[in-house]
Amino acid sequence: MIITYCQNEVVNSIISIFHTRFADRGMTLNCNIAVGGVLPCSDMAIGAILSNALENAMHVLEETQLEEKWTNLTVSEKQNHLLLQVENPIVRIPKFIDGIPASNKNEKGHGIGVKSIVYYVEQLNGQCHFSVSGHSFVLRIII
Numbered sequence: 001m002i003i004t005y006c007q008n009e010v011v012n013s014i015i016s017i018f019h020t021r022f023a024d025r026g027m028t029l030n031c032n033i034a035v036g037g038v039l040p041c042s043d044m045a046i047g048a049i050l051s052n053a054l055e056n057a058m059h060v061l062e063e064t065q066l067e068e069k070w071t072n073l074t075v076s077e078k079q080n081h082l083l084l085q086v087e088n089p090i091v092r093i094p095k096f097i098d099g100i101p102a103s104n105k106n107e108k109g110h111g112i113g114v115k116s117i118v119y120y121v122e123q124l125n126g127q128c129h130f131s132v133s134g135h136s137f138v139l140r141i142i143i
Helices: 009-024 043-062 112-123
Strands: 028-034 070-078 081-089 127-133 136-142
Touching: 009 028, 009 043, 009 070, 043 070, 043 081, 043 112, 043 136, 112 127, 112 136
Parallel strands: 028 070
Antiparallel strands: 070 081, 081 136, 127 136
16 A cells, blocks of 8 residues: 655655565654655656665664664755655664775675665765764765
């Protein structure tokens, strides 16, 4: 079931899918969405960025023994710029290389999500910032 978070169908679809995936795993996805129907980037770009960011957060939570598993998602628009923030608790601080978290997985295919996010944000002349604040991992994107 697609839940209406905003006027953009792609954003609604992706968040609805991930809301269900999080719930099926006993996790909480908290959403604060305030965007219109037409975004300052393509549907493909927002789809890739949002999907990869939420997928990464979900995988981190799956691998932890935390009692409370949550992710906060904020998407808003200001002066024709899209602001996106994803925050989730972490137990172990990731290794950063040039400001970008490096995958600790040796398996093929891991680490592609972060690379995809960085690629799309750069293609849109935007900025992304990965950080740790307290015991939370924070991804902030401005497009």
